Amino acid sequence: MSDLAATASSAYAQALSVIESVEPRISGAIRSELDDQRASLKLIASENYASLATLLTMGNWLSDKYAEGTIGHRFYAGCQNIDTVESVAAEHARELFGSEYAYVQPHSGIDANLVAYWAILNTRIESPTLARLGAKNVNDLSHSDWEALRREFNSQRVMGMSLDAGGHLTHGFRHNISGKMFEQLSYGTDPETGLIDYDQLLATAREFKPLVIVAGYSAYPRRVNFARMREIADAVGATLFVDMAHFAGLVAGKVFTGEENPVPYADIVASTTHKSLRGPRGGFVLATKEYSDAVDKGCPMVLGGPLSHVMAAKAVAFAEARTPDFQAYAQKVADNAHALAEGLMKRGVKLVTDGTDNHLVLLDVTTSFGLTGRQAESALLDSGVVTNRNSIPRDPNGAWYTSGVRIGTPALTSRGFGADEFDRVAELMVDVLKQTTPVTASNGQPGKAKYSLADGVADRTKASAAELLDANPLYPGLEL
Incomplete structure (x- = not known):
């Protein structure tokens, strides 16, 4: 056992002992969760295993401090250490992604997306309106002016990828707040290839004239040309907002470069930290200088007090992602996804887009096995393979039962799986589903x-x- 593993084992054993003295059911659930994760093939594309250093960073007294506001401008006294934590995390994020500005307070990906949407509205709608009316802020507006501003806010349009094509709830889905904030129109994929049709997207955008175009996905197994998305946004005067929650690790790890890296092309980028980036559960926002002031007002705009202990863990994860080891890991994630896709296809499985070039694979289990996604997901779980059902383009079974199963390689790659192991995983999955x-x-x-x-x-x-x-093994040498 390495010195680090021995130290971590001691730290976790002591922590669990303290928890057990207060509520043994909770310490038992924590131990059981580690056992369950160690004993299952975790293929959920949005899950990973954070490092022991990242996990340990969250269990401390930084959790006890209120720190609404931002660095140097808090609504509470005594936040000097929180300023340090947030500054370090933001610095690492800026350097890691090459961004002009980084905001690390969002508690989740949805929070990060909300901050981005409201920053766009404040920059594109509120600020020009206030200037036109000669007001410094909304408190200076008359009742009628404020009502007019609210109506103008609610009349704006957004275009995002549809759920069945691989988009996310926060890209304008009608049951999500994003679909209530904006008039929404989805763009899909080519019915033959399953790929984004950029020419069709441009034609639709010219007709719809959105304020915001959202690029990014949660179940699209291909890369996106962000230079082309920038051209489309510019052609219709839209702000380009990229949700890179799923593939942030591939951007950080320099797998996605050039036109496949969204940061040089987007006005605002939002992300989570816990998927392919392998950090704590949380979110962050990157922005150009034009939008940075509005993003910086995420609290009190849509956020409350930041989770300071999680911001500290984000700083640790960002620091880890700035290493050559992480770049090698990110490349393996993509290579392993290709191997997994090839292993499935050579065994007769139909995949959406007939393959992958990112970190995820989307199986059409209805075409391949005559099953719904829910049936396939449950049968695989019974067999120790953890996946999630997912819609496929023009899904005949709808969003609840679905016709697809989404799988990804970040978590098992963190455990050390390579191409041969993922080919074996494909074999096991096909055997179960058949x-x-x-x-x-x-x-x-x-x-x-x-x-x-x-x-x-x-x-x-x-x-x-x-x-x-x-x-x-998961967390080798960690014995509790």
């Missing part, structure tokens, strides 16, 4: 949730998975 049968519903109609898994398949798959997992 031996899963839909169960007819009580009304005689084909069931969308119930399924039958052939005897012995789950145990056999778990045993095979255990061989792969034991050879690539």
